[in-house]
Amino acid sequence: MRLVSDNSDADLAAGRARQELRRALRAVAANILRIVRGAGKPAELADQLDELQLAISAFQGVTGLPPTAEFSGMLELEEDRDVIRGLNGRNLREHLAVKQMVRGALQKAASNLAGQLTQERAGGTELFEGAIALEQVRDEWRRESGAGKGRPRPRK
CATH class of the missing domain: 1.10.287 (Helix Hairpins)
Structure with a gap:
């Protein structure tokens, strides 16, 4: 054959x-x-x-x-597209906030190495905005759980 x-x-x-x-x-x-x-x-x-x-x-x-x-x-960072497709609401916003923080950190570091102060500041801003978005999602998790301990644990 x-x-x-x-x-x-x-x-x-x-x-x-x-x-x-x-x-x-x-x-x-x-x-x-x-x-x-x-x-x-x-x-x-x-x-x-x-x-x-x-x-x-x-x-x-x-x-x-x-x-x-x-x-x-x-050089693109790989993501599990099936996992992302399954995210919605807060889970998706949490994922996107972390991704924004990573992009900002990479830009900040690269711009620092290249001596590009304006771009370094832009990376810092993106990093900071991602951190704010992540904290907002975590605040929602804490309010929902009522315990103030962050994201509720999935039920088994």
């Missing part, structure tokens, strides 16, 4: 190169973020950058295209 595929060898090679590029790019980004916050592995950064350059070269060799257009998508 022979299986027929719609994917050519070139398509498969491009897919593998894209996956390796994504892995190498995310490894560098994650390590840099951890280093910025005082953790991470600075000693591994040079090797990770070498791996990223090899992945970029491999991607270009297979596709004939520079990968820069793909970087944004490769």
Whole structure:
């Protein structure tokens, strides 16, 4: 029995190169973020950058295209779309508030590193607004529970 595929060898090679590029790019980004916050592995950064350059070269060799257009998508923070789809009301507002805080913190940190004071302040504002939104949701949980202890526990 022979299986027929719609994917050519070139398509498969491009897919593998894209996956390796994504892995190498995310490894560098994650390590840099951890280093910025005082953790991470600075000693591994040079090797990770070498791996990223090899992945970029491999991607270009297979596709004939520079990968820069793909970087944004490769660096998006992943979310479980099924979980988000199931959120509504306060749960969704809580999720969105935390997401806003993360975006603000990332902007604030990146702008600080780049010496962009205006953008750093904008990131701080976004972080602060997310914290306010989160606190509002938690206040609603506390009022609903009547105990003042935050979100009510789900019943078993």
